[in-house]
Amino acid sequence: MTKTTVSTVGEAMPAARLVHSNLIDEQTGELNRAVFKGLCRRRAMADYGALSPRALRSSLRFYQNLVDQLSEGWRMRHGLPVEMIEITPYGAPRDGVRRSAF
Numbered sequence: 001m002t003k004t005t006v007s008t009v010g011e012a013m014p015a016a017r018l019v020h021s022n023l024i025d026e027q028t029g030e031l032n033r034a035v036f037k038g039l040c041r042r043r044a045m046a047d048y049g050a051l052s053p054r055a056l057r058s059s060l061r062f063y064q065n066l067v068d069q070l071s072e073g074w075r076m077r078h079g080l081p082v083e084m085i086e087i088t089p090y091g092a093p094r095d096g097v098r099r100s101a102f
Contacts, residue, residue, distance in 0.1 A: 024070045039063060
Protein backbone atom coordinates (compact mmCIF):
# COMPACT_ATOMS: atom_id res chain seq x y z
CA MET A 1 0.00 0.00 0.00
CA THR A 2 1.40 3.38 -0.95
CA LYS A 3 0.82 6.60 0.89
CA THR A 4 -1.07 9.16 -1.16
CA THR A 5 -2.10 12.72 -0.54
CA VAL A 6 -5.00 14.39 -2.24
CA SER A 7 -3.78 17.32 -4.27
CA THR A 8 -5.58 20.62 -4.61
CA VAL A 9 -7.11 19.73 -7.97
CA GLY A 10 -8.63 16.48 -6.76
CA GLU A 11 -6.44 13.71 -8.16
CA ALA A 12 -4.21 11.61 -5.95
CA MET A 13 -0.62 12.79 -5.63
CA PRO A 14 2.06 10.32 -4.55
CA ALA A 15 3.65 11.18 -1.22
CA ALA A 16 7.10 10.75 -2.79
CA ARG A 17 6.36 13.79 -4.98
CA LEU A 18 5.55 15.98 -1.96
CA VAL A 19 9.12 16.77 -0.94
CA HIS A 20 10.92 20.06 -0.40
CA SER A 21 13.14 19.57 -3.42
CA ASN A 22 10.06 19.60 -5.71
CA LEU A 23 8.87 23.02 -4.55
CA ILE A 24 10.80 24.79 -7.32
CA ASP A 25 10.50 23.51 -10.87
CA GLU A 26 14.07 22.84 -11.98
CA GLN A 27 13.35 23.72 -15.62
CA THR A 28 11.66 27.10 -15.14
CA GLY A 29 12.51 28.15 -11.58
CA GLU A 30 8.83 28.76 -10.82
CA LEU A 31 7.03 27.61 -7.69
CA ASN A 32 5.27 24.27 -8.14
CA ARG A 33 1.91 25.29 -6.68
CA ALA A 34 0.46 21.78 -6.42
CA VAL A 35 3.41 20.57 -4.32
CA PHE A 36 3.37 23.78 -2.26
CA LYS A 37 -0.34 23.45 -1.44
CA GLY A 38 0.04 19.75 -0.71
CA LEU A 39 2.93 20.34 1.69
CA CYS A 40 1.07 23.20 3.40
CA ARG A 41 -2.05 21.10 3.87
CA ARG A 42 -0.04 18.14 5.16
CA ARG A 43 1.79 20.34 7.68
CA ALA A 44 -1.46 21.97 8.81
CA MET A 45 -2.98 18.56 9.45
CA ALA A 46 0.13 17.38 11.29
CA ASP A 47 0.40 20.48 13.49
CA TYR A 48 -3.23 21.39 14.13
CA GLY A 49 -5.24 18.34 13.05
CA ALA A 50 -7.46 20.43 10.79
CA LEU A 51 -7.37 22.58 7.67
CA SER A 52 -8.54 25.70 9.42
CA PRO A 53 -7.50 29.11 8.05
CA ARG A 54 -5.17 29.62 11.02
CA ALA A 55 -3.46 26.28 10.42
CA LEU A 56 -3.03 26.98 6.72
CA ARG A 57 -1.60 30.47 7.35
CA SER A 58 0.87 29.01 9.84
CA SER A 59 2.07 26.38 7.38
CA LEU A 60 2.28 29.00 4.60
CA ARG A 61 4.58 31.11 6.79
CA PHE A 62 6.66 28.02 7.57
CA TYR A 63 7.24 27.14 3.91
CA GLN A 64 7.62 30.69 2.57
CA ASN A 65 11.20 31.06 3.85
CA LEU A 66 12.12 27.70 2.34
CA VAL A 67 10.60 28.66 -1.00
CA ASP A 68 12.57 31.92 -1.00
CA GLN A 69 15.82 30.09 -0.27
CA LEU A 70 15.22 27.44 -2.93
CA SER A 71 14.29 30.09 -5.49
CA GLU A 72 17.43 32.07 -4.70
CA GLY A 73 19.53 28.93 -5.03
CA TRP A 74 18.00 28.17 -8.42
CA ARG A 75 18.75 31.70 -9.63
CA MET A 76 22.37 31.45 -8.44
CA ARG A 77 22.85 28.05 -10.14
CA HIS A 78 21.58 29.47 -13.43
CA GLY A 79 23.65 32.65 -13.30
CA LEU A 80 20.74 35.02 -12.79
CA PRO A 81 20.97 38.06 -10.51
CA VAL A 82 20.00 37.62 -6.89
CA GLU A 83 18.96 40.49 -4.65
CA MET A 84 21.43 40.84 -1.81
CA ILE A 85 21.25 43.13 1.19
CA GLU A 86 24.40 44.38 2.88
CA ILE A 87 24.10 45.18 6.56
CA THR A 88 26.66 47.66 7.82
CA PRO A 89 27.29 48.82 11.38
CA TYR A 90 25.88 52.15 12.47
CA GLY A 91 28.35 55.03 12.37
CA ALA A 92 31.62 55.68 10.62
CA PRO A 93 34.35 53.07 11.17
CA ARG A 94 37.52 54.33 12.89
CA ASP A 95 40.78 52.57 13.63
CA GLY A 96 41.37 51.63 17.24
CA VAL A 97 37.73 51.99 18.28
CA ARG A 98 36.07 48.94 19.67
CA ARG A 99 32.62 48.44 18.13
CA SER A 100 31.09 46.29 20.84
CA ALA A 101 31.74 45.21 24.38
CA PHE A 102 30.60 41.65 23.64
